[in-house]
Amino acid sequence: MLTALRRMAGTWLAKLLFVLLIASFAVWGIGDAVRDFGRDDSVARVGDQAITLDDAQASVRREMQRLARQLGAQFENDPRIRRAVTEQAIEQLVLDRVVRGETQRLNLTVPDAAVREFIFGIQGFRGMDGQFSRPVFENFLRSNDLTEAGFLALVRADLARQQVAQAVRAGAAAPDALVRPLLRWQGEQRAATVVSLAVADAPEPPAPEEAQLRRYHENNPERFSTPELRDASVAVLTAELLSREVEVTDQEIAAAYEARRGQFETAEHRSIHQVLVPDEAKARAIAEAWKGGADFAAITAQADEAGGQAVDLGSLDRAGLPLPELAEAAFGVAEGGVTDPVQSPFGWHVLKVEKIEPGHARTLAEVRDTLRHELAQEKAADLAFDRANKVEDALAGGATLAEAAQRFNLGFAAIRTDATGHDAEGQEVALPVIEASRQPLLRAIFTAERGAAPRLAETEAGFVAVTINEVVPPALKPFEAVEPAVREAFIAEAKRRVQEERAAALLAATRGGKPLAEAAREAGLGFREVGALRRDQRQDAPVPPELLAPLFELKLNETTMVPTRTGFTVAQLTEVTPADPDADAAAMARIRGETAQAMANDLEMQFMTALRARSNVRINPRLVDQLAQP
Structure with missing residues (x-):
């Protein structure tokens, strides 16, 4: 064969x-x-520049570590969060390559001295003596999984990006033709006649008959039924639980304090007003007038005449000022002081320090417990995946949730609960997670399938495994058990219907040409004349918040009706008072500054979008999916 x-x-x-x-x-x-x-094994390409899988993994890892340190016990490595972090990290790497390409095209360079000065100026790299500390710097590199060369390259690229961005943003200016209408719109005030119809003020309806109540009870089962209950066994593995098993030494706490010193230091902030004009002589004249006691409105007018502008920069730390010479001047005068003119590529600046908020540094003793907790959480996060794999193997081998929980020191509970975490009697059910994780755990319970084998899945509540033993569907409660609640709801609905009809009648009367005040008097209802209403009025508004937006959409003498938390409100617009730009120089300056800032942000975003569009960016979705997996 x-x-x-x-x-x-x-x-x-x-x-x-x-x-x-x-x-x-x-x-x-x-x-x-x-x-x-x-095949290309890069996560993305920008032109001929590759973003390697190693680069992307390191970037995602650094961002996840940063979030874990920032959020502490509230951070859970949820798949959705990891996906969002992965996409954001890759996009940042793409934009970094895009800007690098543009800086090379423009032949922009960042001198070593500029990189050194920038790094030495970072508060978080300073030791107890206030000077740059090499050990602190190295601790920072280790904790962020960076090499010194890699960090210097990042700083150099960022400084180059700032050069490009500042050049683009420098063209942003808000002309009067835009600022004045914005001020008129934003500062506009309105007056109205207002009638409020509260449900509580409605007349008592006739006493309902039992047959009416029974029909109401049957027609509104969602209001008078028991919620769905689930009988479940739940096991959870969280960093909070594992942190009780790890040890954090005093040496580790001290090293973390040095590495994260910037988190515990609040830099000095100064509230600053700035004038920017193109001419030195006019800048000196403005500085003299300001030092002589001129108010900001007068200075704003003087800046406008000089072809410049005056803006309120708000409260800034030293790093918040874009140019070193401006920071040096602003932080070199006392509170209330005015700087001499300072020249920059944008013109001549004069700054006034309105208020100083001193900086503050918390000591190691003050933050020791916080650091101990954070470090324990970080160590626990490293243990979590290994422990989760062991639990998953045990469940696959036939162990019950209770057995796996006991063997691997998991949080465990056998519960009967509704979707809000309460039992059949309305008492809160004890769950084996912290308060912030109750809702994510309840979502996991109510999305699990009955009869499905338990699997340890990563959720916002940590690693969770659920076994659904029984599902008790909603059931209409007997009428006799809920009669008082049915009666109360029936009467409240009847009262609300009465007030809605009254409000609709007032609205119809005004649309027939009758003033709201007259229509209210004829109906025997009270009314109020309310003035000086603003668009941004929320907390202290003399009218329901639900009324403000509709009121600012009305034309003069038009009427609107809105439901509120307590009933209904009808309002008729009686007066519109636009803001006068010429009477409020400070508001003009504020809006000009806000608008210019928004325009600068838009210009930079559009510029970056255009750069990205012409840079031949290709993303590898297969590797992105791989990176997004825990």
């Missing part, structure tokens, strides 16, 4: 069969491997 097969293998028929067999493998099996040969 074997001899016959060998003879046949040499025939043309056998060779044809081999060719067909190889072709079938190419189509159905081996083809994927062949097609993958030589």
Whole structure:
């Protein structure tokens, strides 16, 4: 038989069969491997620049570590969060390559001295003596998984990006033709006649008959039914639980304090007004007038005459000022002081320090417990995935949730709960998670399928495994058990209906040409005349918040009706008072500054979008999906 097969293998028929067999493998099996040969293994490409998988992994890891330190116990490595962080990290790497390409095209360079000065100026890298500390710097690099060369490259690229961005943003200016209408719109005030119809003030309806109440009870089952209850066994693995198993030494706490010193220091902030004009002589005249006691409105007018502008920069720390010379001047005068004119590429600046908020640094003793907790959480996060794999193996081997929880020190509970975390009697059910994780755990319970084998899945509440033992569907409560609640709801609805009809009648009367005040008097209702209403009025508004937006959409003498938390409100617009830009120089300056800032942000965003669009960006979705997996 074997001899016959060998003879046949040499025939043309056998060779044809081999060719067909190889072709079938190419189509159905081996083809994927062949097609993958030589594939690009970069996560993304920007032109001819590759973003490698290692670069992307390091960037995602740093961002996840930063979030874990920032949020502490509230941070959970949820799949959705990891996906968002992954996409954001990759986009940042893409934009970094895009800007690098533009800086190379423009032949922009960042001198070593500028990089050194920037790093030495970072507060978080300073030691107890206030000077740059090499050990603190190295601790920072280690904790963020960075090399010194890599960090210097990041700083250099960022400083180059700032050069490009500042050049783009420098063209942003808000002209009067835009600022004045904005001020008129934003500062506009309105007056109205207002009638409030509270449900509580409605007359008592006739006492309902039992038949009416029973029909109401049957027609509104969602209001008078028991909630769905789930009988579940729940096991959870969280960093909070694992942190009780790890030890944090005093040396680790001290090293973390040095590495994270910037988190515990509040830099000095100064509230600053700025004038920017193109001419030095006019800048000096403005500085003298300001030092002589001129108010901001007068200075704003003087700046306008000089072809410049005056803006309120708000409260800034030293790093918040974009140019070192401005920071040096602003932080070199006392509170209430005015600087001499300072020249920059944008013109001549004069700054006044309105208020100083001193900086503050918390000591190691003050933050020791916080750091101990954060470090324990970080160590626990490293243990979590290894422990989760062991739990998953045990469950796959047939262990029950209770057995796995006992063996691996998990949080465990056997509960019967509704979707809000209460039992059949309305008492809060104890869950094996912290308060912030109750809702994510309840969502996991109410999305689990009955009868499905338990699996340890990553959720916002941590690693969670659920077994659903029983589902008790909602059931309409007996009328006799809820009669008082049915009666109360029936009467409240009847009162609300009465007030809605009254409000609708007032609205119809005004649309027929009758003033709201007259229509209210005829109906025996009270009304109020309310003035000086503003668009941004919320907390202290003399009208319901639901009324403000509709009121500012009305034309003069038009009427609107809105439902509120307590009933209904009808209002008729009686007066519109636009803001006068010429009477409020400070408001003009504020809006000019806000508008210019918004325009600068838009310009920079559009510029970056345009750069990205012409940079031939390609993303590898397969590797992005791989990175987003825990």
